[in-house]
Amino acid sequence: MKFEDLTPAHPAVLVRDVWMEFPRKQGGQSVPVLERINVEIQPGEFVCVVGPSGCGKTTLLNIIAGFLNASRGEVLVEGESVHGPDPRRIVIFQEGSVFPWLNVSANVGFGLSGKSAAERDQIIQHYIDMVGLTGFESAYLRQLSGGMRQRVEIARALAANPEVLYMDEPFGALDYFTRFKMRADLVRIWQQEKKTILFVTHDIDEAIQLADRVVVLSTRPATIRLIMSVPLPRPRDLNSPMYLDTRDRILQALGMSLQNGIRPDAG
Amino acid sequence: MTSTGSRSSSVADAASVRQQIPAMGDADASSVGHEPPFFSTRAIVLPSLVAVMFLLFWDGAVRLSGSQLFPKPLDVLWGLVELAQKGLLIKYVVASLFRVTWGFTLAVIVGIPFGLLMGSNKLVQEAFNPLIQGFRPISPIAWIPVSILWFGVSDAAPVFLIFLASVFPITVSTAAAVKSVQSVYLRAADNFGLTKFQLFSRVIFPASLPQIVTGLRIGLGIAWLVVVAAEMIAVNSGLGYLIIDARNAGKRYDLVVAGMVLIGVIGWLLDLLMRQVERFQTVKWAYGTLHD
Numbered sequence: 128m129k130f131e132d133l134t135p136a137h138p139a140v141l142v143r144d145v146w147m148e149f150p151r152k153q154g155g156q157s158v159p160v161l162e163r164i165n166v167e168i169q170p171g172e173f174v175c176v177v178g179p180s181g182c183g184k185t186t187l188l189n190i191i192a193g194f195l196n197a198s199r200g201e202v203l204v205e206g207e208s209v210h211g212p213d214p215r216r217i218v219i220f221q222e223g224s225v226f227p228w229l230n231v232s233a234n235v236g237f238g239l240s241g242k243s244a245a246e247r248d249q250i251i252q253h254y255i256d257m258v259g260l261t262g263f264e265s266a267y268l269r270q271l272s273g274g275m276r277q278r279v280e281i282a283r284a285l286a287a288n289p290e291v292l293y294m295d296e297p298f299g300a301l302d303y304f305t306r307f308k309m310r311a312d313l314v315r316i317w318q319q320e321k322k323t324i325l326f327v328t329h330d331i332d333e334a335i336q337l338a339d340r341v342v343v344l345s346t347r348p349a350t351i352r353l354i355m356s357v358p359l360p361r362p363r364d365l366n367s368p369m370y371l372d373t374r375d376r377i378l379q380a381l382g383m384s385l386q387n388g389i390r391p392d393a394g
Numbered sequence: 395m396t397s398t399g400s401r402s403s404s405v406a407d408a409a410s411v412r413q414q415i416p417a418m419g420d421a422d423a424s425s426v427g428h429e430p431p432f433f434s435t436r437a438i439v440l441p442s443l444v445a446v447m448f449l450l451f452w453d454g455a456v457r458l459s460g461s462q463l464f465p466k467p468l469d470v471l472w473g474l475v476e477l478a479q480k481g482l483l484i485k486y487v488v489a490s491l492f493r494v495t496w497g498f499t500l501a502v503i504v505g506i507p508f509g510l511l512m513g514s515n516k517l518v519q520e521a522f523n524p525l526i527q528g529f530r531p532i533s534p535i536a537w538i539p540v541s542i543l544w545f546g547v548s549d550a551a552p553v554f555l556i557f558l559a560s561v562f563p564i565t566v567s568t569a570a571a572v573k574s575v576q577s578v579y580l581r582a583a584d585n586f587g588l589t590k591f592q593l594f595s596r597v598i599f600p601a602s603l604p605q606i607v608t609g610l611r612i613g614l615g616i617a618w619l620v621v622v623a624a625e626m627i628a629v630n631s632g633l634g635y636l637i638i639d640a641r642n643a644g645k646r647y648d649l650v651v652a653g654m655v656l657i658g659v660i661g662w663l664l665d666l667l668m669r670q671v672e673r674f675q676t677v678k679w680a681y682g683t684l685h686d
Binding site for chain 1: 582680
């Protein structure tokens with residue numbers, strides 16, 4: 128009899144009662160950023176965190192990824208407490224962290240130093256093909272468009288074979304059409320690779336288009352306003368009544384409505 | 395996104411690069427790696443015209459003044475021919491280059507590792523920076539008496555001076571380069587689980603390299619300035635020596651100016667050589683980007 132069969136499965140990521148405050152510059156009171164954040168992400172799940180600009184989404188992601196320590200609470204990955212970044216959980220940064228001194232192949236292979244050359248080349252080509260950069264293997268960052276750069280970043284993360292991908296507004300700087308295409312490709316890749324993804328965005332449409340579940344944060348100090356499932360079949364029809372209903376409920380949770388416009392303090 | 399403009403190449407260079415390499419969209423798969431031509435007609439004709447006008451002006455001015463001592467351009471050319479025939483031209487150029495090579499190499503060997511250390515370790519930076527900033531403003535010329543005292547009239551004296559002159563800009567720009575590495579690269583490296591050594595060799599050093607190369611260019615330029623000054627006093631060969639010797643032994647101003655021309659041309663070639671380093675892909679990424 129196998130014991131591991133009996134142990135209960137851990138959630139892929141468990142955020143347990145996380146609070147965060149930043150010390151104010153000139154003494155005085157500290158600034159509360161996050162309050163009482165509880166999120167549970169199952170293996171293979173695609174979860175989006177939405178919230179207004181500056182609400183602390185990136186801070187939350189940095190805590191979950193291990194780049195920041197929470198003031199209170201803890202983050203568990205596969206039941207293990209997180210104490211720093213780890214190659215099993217790769218972050219895709221908002222500002223882009225593709226290395227400009229390496230070409231596409233070398234970037235994608237960055238996290239593969241332990242492998243044999245043949246195995247590396249095979250993995251690199253596999254992920255370059257997957258993100259649609261075939262033919263650009265020897266191109267450098269400055270020769271690529273914004274969308275292609277994010278594709279390199281995603282391929283580099285996937286090649287390291289992490290269990291979880293943390294994505295911090297990865298498509299925020301892209302134009303409308305590129306963003307649209309990137310989302311569709313990301314869903315396809317996620318379905319192929321079966322990774323757990325935590326995706327931070329301020330774009331509600333983006334969140335509904337991508338996620339199994341959407342976590343809605345309030346303005347700062349951010350608390351969880353709503354966690355809602357998006358049981359829409361993929362690929363998603365952005366005109367379906369259910370899609371529009373989901374969007375309205377998220378807007379409502381943020382205290383906004385399309386009729387009355389955006390909150391006055393929206394960034 | 396990593397662009398800080400055209401840091402060391404001229405604005406015109408950066409603009410022409412932007413025009414030559416086609417911007418690529420997601421759909422354009424055909425045009426990776428196009429290089430702009432190094433020389434264009436305009437880049438040759440216009441400067442040549444200005445140079446010819448300068449030579450004509452020089453010639454006319456000497457004729458008008460009726461000076462017996464100051465040479466006309468053609469006199470300088472004959473002076474160069476005379477030096478070549480005596481075998482002095484090659485000898486002096488090699489002597490000067492030899493000293494620069496040694497002094498500069500020593501400065502690189504000391505300056506880059508020390509700059510890397512200073513840039514990445516706050517304690518080292520705080521401890522050594524004031525001393526370095528105190529030494530930097532002292533002209534290498536001011537060190538000439540000291541170097542003669544320590545090294546006598548030998549090759550070691552100018553080599554020491556060149557080392558002193560170029561080690562500070564190399565150290566300081568290397569340290570600055572390391573400090574300006576974007577934090578997102580460091581976090582990404584951290585995420586991929588790099589060891590401290592790998593972080594240095596795979597991220598910090600390549601990320602700093604373009605700015606280090608700029609420091610090397612400045613260092614080499616200063617080294618060339620200093621070797622000529624040092625040779626005027628401390629040794630009996632080299633282009634600096636040629637200038638002083640030609641003046642002292644018979645007021646041969648044609649040879650003085652010939653020496654100046656050689657210094658100018660060789661200094662220019664040295665800089666062009668360093669500019670070639672900036673064209674390597676591992677360095678080029680920082681000098682102007684297409685999508686910023």
